[in-house]
Amino acid sequence: MKVLVADAINEKGIENLKEVADVTVDTSITPEDLVKTIKEYDGIIVRSRTKVTKEVIANADNLKIIARAGVGVDNIDLDAATEKGIMVVNSPESTSITVAEHTMGLLLSMARKLSIADKSVKEGKWEKKRFMGVELRNKTLGVIGMGRIGSQVVNRCKAFEMDAVAYDPYLPEEVATQMGVELTDLETVLKKADFITIHVPLTPETKHLISHDEFELMKDSAFITNCARGGIIDEDALYDALKNEKIGGAALDVYEEEPPAEDSKLFELDNIVLTPHIAASTQEAQRDAAIIVADEIIELFKGGTPKNVLNMPRIDNKTYQELSPYFEICEKLGSFISQAVNGKIKDLEIVYSGELSKIDNLEILTRTVIQGVVNPFLSSPVNTVNASLVAKDRGINITEGRKTNAKGYDSLIRVKAKTENDEFSAEGTTLHEARILKVNDYWVDVIPEGHMFIAKYEDVPGSIGSIGTKLGEYGVNIGIMQVGRDEKGGRAIMILTLDKEIPTDVIKEIQALKNVYEAIGLEL
Template sequence: MKVIVADSINQKGIDNLKEVAEVVVDTDITPEELLSTISEYEAIIVRSRTKVTREVIEKADKLKIIARAGVGVDNVDIEAATEKGIMVVNAPESTSITVAEHTMGMMLTAARKIAIADKSVKEDKWEKSRFMGVELRNKTLGVVGMGRIGSQVVNRCKAFEMDVIVYDPYLPKEVAKQMGIDLADLETVLKVSDFITIHVPLTPETKHLISKKELEIMKDDAFVVNCARGGIIDEDALYDALSNDKIGGAALDVYEEEPPKGSKLLSLDNLVATPHIAASTKEAQRDAAIIVANEVIEVLKGGTPKNVLNMPVVDSKTYEEIKPYVNLCKKLGSFASQSINGQIKEIEVVYCGELSETPHQDILTRTVLQGVLNHVLIDPVNMINAPTIAQERGISITEGKTCDSKGYDSSVRVKAITDDDEFSVEGTDLYDPAIIKINDYWVDVKPEGHMFISKYNDIPGAIGTIGTKLGERNINIGTMQVGRDIAGGNAIMILTVDQKIPDDVMEEVRNLENVFDAVGLEL
C-alpha cells in the first residue's frame, strides 16, 4: 500500500503511516506531477496548497481516501470523489482546544488591556493608571453557540469562577442541564453578560447577528469576542459602539474582509485584533496530522473513518441511481429546519414510490439530517456523524415508506416537529430538485437561492399587501407560488427573491393584518 503526503504535516503523522504503508513525502509536487503519479497511490494527504481536482481524481484508479490535515476542504472536489467512491476526511476536532485557548487569551487581553500596555512599555512609557483592568472571576460569560469549541471555552471559564449563560436555540434543555449550563434567549444573554463569546457558523441567519440593536442591549462595560467567522458582528455598528464607549471592548480574530486593511476598527485602543490565527498552533497541526493519519490507516485496514465528509462508499451504479435524491434530501432538510418555529425534537422521513424500495434509505436519511443541522452548527456535519449529532441534540429520527407517490416516480417527505410547531415539506427530482408540497398545500417550487414563505388568510388583497410591503423595501420578486386549503381559508405563499430579506422587513411583513407568519430561507 502506498500513500503520498503532498503538503507539509507534522512528522508524528508520517511516522504513524509508515507502520502500515509505504509513504512518499513530496511537499513540492506540482499539479502536473500529481496528475501523472496519482494512479500509484491508495491514499493522499494534503493541507491547503495541493488541489485535488476532478481531473486528478479521475486518474486516481487505486485511491481510497483523500485526507485534509485541517478543517476546510475547498481544495478537494468532494463531488468527484464521491462519484468515484473515494472517501474524503478532515480533522475538525484538531482545532477545538486551540481555538478555545485563543478565545481565553483574547478575553484576558481585552479585560487586562495587555496589548496596548505592551505597546506602551515598548515605547518607553510607564502609564500604570491608564491600564486599569477587570477580573474574570464572578463575571457572567455569555456563549453564543454551544458546539465543540463553545463547550471547551465554558470548561475553561468555569475554572476562572465565571457564571455561564448560553444562547443556542438548537440545544435541548435536557442536554444543557446535563452540561450544567443555563439557556436563555439572545436578548437575555446580551443583557446580563460581562463577556460574550461567539461560536456559531456564518449563515444568512447569523449574518450581523450582533449589530446596532444587540450592541445597545449590552452592558456599557461588556466585552465581545469573535473567534468564529467574520460577518457575524456588524463591524460598522461595532466601531460606533467602541468609539462611543457603549461597550467596554472587543476582540476579533476574524473579519468581514480579510485582511481588514483600512478598517477603522484598527484605530481603536479598546479593540484587540489578531490575524485569523485562533486555529494556528503547533499542537493543532500535530493533532491534525495524527488524526488524518489514523483515518488513512483505518481505511487501509478495511475499516471506516469517523470524519468522512462525503457519503459512505457505494458502487458507481448505485451512486448514479440515488445521486439526484442526495441533493434533494439535503435541501429538504435545510428547508424544514429554516421554516419551523422552535427547537426541533423529531424528524420524520418518508420515502414514496420507487424510493420506498431502495436499500439505501439510510444514506438519504443521513443527508436529510445533514441539511437540518449544517446551517445551525459551526462544527461540520456530514453523513457519518449526522445521526450522532442529532442524538446529542435530542432529535429523534423516524423513517417510513409508502407506495403512493402521487403520480411521481419517487418523492421524499420530511416532517420537522417542535414543542410548538410542525412543518412538512415534500419533494421529488424532475431533472432538478423540486418541492411539490408544503404542509397540506400543493406547490411547484425550485429550492435554491433566497426564498420567502408566508402564511396568511386567503382574502382579497392579501397577496398584494405582502408584495407591496416587499416592493416598498426594494425586494424584487423572482417567482411566486401560492397554495390554499379552501377559498377564504388559510393560504401559503412561497417566493424567490433577488436578495436576502432583512430581519426588520420580515418583522414588518409578520405584523401585517391577516399574516400569521413569515420566514426567509437561504438554499
C-alpha cells in the first residue's frame, strides 16, 4: 500500500503510517504533478493547501481513501470521490479539547480581567483596585449548543464547581441528566447564567441569535464568550451592551468580519477580550489530527471501517445511477422538514412510493434524508455515512416504508417528522429538478431552494394580502407563491420563495397577524 502525504502534518502520524504502508512525503507537490502521480497511490493525506479536484480523482485509479487532517473538506470534491468509490475521512474530534480549553481561558480572562491587567502592568502601572475579579466557583454556566465542544466545556467547568444550564433543542433529556446539566430554553439560560458560552453553527436561525433583546435578558454582571462562528452575536448590540455596562464583559475568538475592521468599535472597550480565531490552534490539535487520519487509513488497509467517513458508502454503479437523481430531493426534504417542524424531533418516517419501492437497498436515500434533517442544527456537518448514528444519539427514531402507488408519478418520497407537540410532513420527487408536491397533505408545487417562508392561516379574505403587505413593509419581495387548502374557508398553507432572507422580527410580526397561526422562515 502506498500513501502520499501532500501537506505538512505532525511527524507522529507519518511514523504510524510507515508501520503498514510505503509513505511518500511531498508537501510541495504541484496540482499538475498530483494529477500525473496520484494513480500510484492507495491513499492521500492533505490539509488545506492541496486540492483534490475532480481531475485528480479521475486519474486516481488505485486511490481508496482521501484523508483530511482537520475538519473542513472544501478542498476535496466529495461527489467525485463518492462516484468513484473513494472514501473521504477527516478528524473532527482533534480540535474539541483545544477549543474547549481556549473557551476556559477566555472565561478566566474575563472573570479575572487578565488581559487588561497584563496591559496595565506593562505600561508601568500598579492598579490593584481596578482589577477586582469574580470566581467561577458557585456560578452558573449557560451553554448554547451541547455538541462535542460544548460538552467538553461543561466537563471542565464542573471542576471549577460551577452549575450548568444548557439550551440545545436536539439534546435528549436523559443525556443532559447524565452530564449533570439542566436542559431548558434559551430565555432561561440567558436569565440564569453568570457565564454564557456559544457552541452552535452559524445558520439563518442562529445568525444574530444574541442581539439587543437577548442582552436585555442577561444579568448586569453576566459574561459571554463565542468560540463558534462569527455572526451568532450581533456585534453592534454587543458593543452597546458593553458600552452601557448592561453586561459584565465578553470574549470573542470569531467575528462577523475576519479580520475585524481596523476601526472596529469593539477595540475601544476594556471589558472585552479578543483573540484572532485561534481556538483550534495548538500543537496537540495538529498532532491529534495527524494521528487520527493515519489511524483511519490503517484501519481501512486492515480491512476495517474508519469512523469519520464523510461520503456515502460504496454502491454498485447501476444502483447509483438509479438513485442519484433523488439525492437532492431527499436532502431538501429533510432540511425542509427539520426547519419547519416545531420542537425536538422524536420520530422520522420516510416512505418511498412507485418505482423506488422496487429497489432492494434504499439506505443511501434514507441516510441522505437524515443528513438533511440533522445538519441544520449541528455545528459540524454530518454525512450520509454518520447521519444515522447522529440521529440515534439525538434520540430520533427512524422508520422506513414502501408503497406501490405513487399517485401518478414515477416515484414519490414522503418525509414526516413528529415532536412532542407537532408533526409536519412533505412529499416530493424529481421532475428534472427537486420539487416538493405536498406539504401537510396540502397539494403544492415548490422548488425547495433559497430563502423560503411558510405561513399557516385561516382561509378567509384578507389573510394572504396582510402577509404580503407585511413583507412589503420590510422590503422583502416575493418571488414565487404557492397556496394549498383543505376546504373553502378552512385552514390553508402558503409557501413563498423570497428574494432575500426574512428577518426574525418580520416573522414574529406576521405570526401576530389576525388569522395567522404559524409563520416559519427557512433556508435551503
